Amino acid sequence: MSSDRLKLLIPLSAGVIVLASLLLSGRGSHPPGRGVFIAHPESEHATGILTVRFDEAVPRDRWEAILIAHGAALQSEMLVDGFAVASVPDDQRNAIGEALAASGAVRSVEEVTYRKPVALPPNDDIWPDQWNMRLISADSAWDVTQGQGVKVAVIDTGVAYEEFGQFKPAPDLGGTAFADPWDFYGSGPSDPVGDEHANDDNGHGTHVAGTIAQTTNNAYGAAGIAYKATIIPVRVCGPKPPAYDPRNPQCPTTAIANGIYWATNHGARVINISLSAPGGITDAEKGALEYARGAGAVVVVAAGNSGGPVLEYPAAIESVVSVAAVAYNGTLASYSNYGAGADDTLLNEFFNLDLIAPGGNPPPPPTQALPTDVITQESLLFLCDGTAPIDYQVFAFCGYAGTSMAAAHVSGVAALIRSAFPNLNRTQVAELLHCSAADAGAPGWDTQNGFGLVQADAAVRDSDGDQLPDCIDPTPTTPTPSPTPSPTPVPPPNDCLPPSPTATPPPTPTPTLTATPRPSDTPPDSPTDTPSVTPDGPTPTATATETPLPTDTPSQSPEDTLESVTPTETPTETPEPTPMPIPCGDVDCNLVVDARDAMGVIRFMALVTPVAACLGKGYVNCDADLNQLDALVILRYAGGITLGIPSSCSGIG
DSSP states (O other), X not given: OOGXXXXXXXXXXXXXXXXXXHHHTTSSXXXXXXXXXXXXXXXXXXXXXXXXXXXXXSOGGGHHHHHHHTTOEEEEEXXXXXXXXXXXXXGGHHHHXXXXXXXXXXXXXXXXXXXXXXXXXXXXXXXXXXXXXXXXXXXXXXXXXXXXXXXXXXXXXXXXXXXXXXXXXXXXXXXXXXXXXXXXXXTSTTXXXXXXXXXXXXXXXXXXXXXXXXXXXXXXXXOXXXXXXXXXXXXXXXXXXXXXXXXXXXXXXXXXXXXXXXXXXXXXXXXXXXXXXXXXXXXXXXXXXXXXXHTTOEEEEEOOSSOSSBOOBTTTSTTSEEEEEEOTTSSBOTTOOXXXXXXXXXXXXXXEXXXXXXXXXXXXXXXXXXXXXXXXXXXXXXXXXXXXXXXXTOEEEEEXXXXXXXXXXXXXXXXXXXXXXXXXXXXXXXHHHHHTSBOOSSSSOBTTTBTOBOOHHHHTOOTTXXXXXXXXXXXXXXXXXXXXXXXXXXXOOOXXXXXXXXXXXXXXXXXXXXXXXXXXXXXXXXXXXXXXXXXXXXXXXXOSSSSOOXXXXXXXXXXXXOOOXXXXXXXXXXXXXXXXXXOTTOTTOSSOOSHHHHHHHHHHHTTSOOTTOOSOOOOOSSSSXXXXXXXXXXXXXXXXXXXXXXXXXXXXX
């Protein structure tokens, strides 16, 4: 298309106009019949332009003259065949449109109308300062989902969600949905009762809940990520005796473990734990986390604020999604923990950082923090103003920073994922969080950034509409515009089969849960991640034990179990022995996974020929990256130690 056609035409001479009129009067070849003028009075229209669809019999070199003869001008030809954009005086738009429709040269003339994004930028006052939401592209994800239908448990200091005694709900949580609250701290760690009033006497939990699901588009305050999700407030922290200063809370691990069970039993599909400490995990916490994983809940945990290269607990546990904090510019915050964490209860096995997310990074005093240095949500005034009196009915929009805030962002994105793709299991959600993250630092996974910066829009993108997000869709049906295949995601090779063209992979092994469900708990109300299973059960009630627990009986089944594979019968006219599948990680293909295979992996990584070079390459943790983790897994397997490999992957056969 020539550039001349993209410009407004200079009015032609009278002679040219006469010639155009002759062309339209029948002294030339043009089709008979009348076109149609299409107005859109119900829609906002573009000023001074129309789209014109010319009849196929009208050559393109006549378009300009036809338009000028009727008081219009050619603005541009469209890529759509036969269409052009014409400029007209806006007050004559309808008249010119009708005249062109009657000319016999066009099939249709139509007003140009506007489309708008489904999710406009929210009208909340503080949205312009919420750099964190734009850093993870939350507003783009809202075109797909706002988190509806998903329960997110906030296991924290409570949430300002109700009018009760001295407590009052936070105004900007007025449109947020709440369900199934419970207070497991009560008046202290030895409180045997607890109750259903999980009100916040510190402000931390309210701030975290705001990032996840602050009421949005209410022309007030701040926005939340999954603002149509339902929050389950679970209070596990409270003032430390004997001072009972709410500014200095403590969170007993017994209450945390109970809170995880409670949230799981009440249908939480995402559980946020913005709590951490060094020193190890308790058996009760670990059992509760395994219980949540078996029921399909995605548990998101803050990495800790000690600024060291070791994850704190419970972020160091394999069954959770651990999150470090970044500043406005996407770099690791000075206070954030990162790297890996050794779980002493699993023979010092290391579990690595999963993701980074906005946490803020305020300058040290006396420099005043800017809105771009902190995460702003509504909470109790005294949380962010140390001079304010303790009052549970006075709120403000607090700028706060920490890995607590970072974890809340990932929980919000996980809620969007579970809303958009309710049939994904827990492992798939975690994998989706990983592969949709924006790479940061060194390419691929690294100790300071994990798999990268969480991204809401990429996580919920489903280009072909098959209810499987693009990032983990192995067979996208939408044709790619370029014959060059995209380099990401790269699935690991299937090293678990003998070199036979007819071989089929063995069924994925079912993960074994190390936690036994307590007989006093109830299965989750929400569906497990195996779509065919829908557990039901009565609502649990607290018992008067040392720490209150739900009192119903669970029927737990591992959530990440894939559908069983039924082998297809084959003709037996000429029976042949079936080749034995080679276990994943069996580098030398001798049907035994042992230290020799680990040595082969190490040699392969050092660009040395593997031991007894074979089709096997040692990919066992399914990240498409052959590294020390693969060697470690093979060594552990050879020693008879539990692996904890994602069950959605090939794993070790």
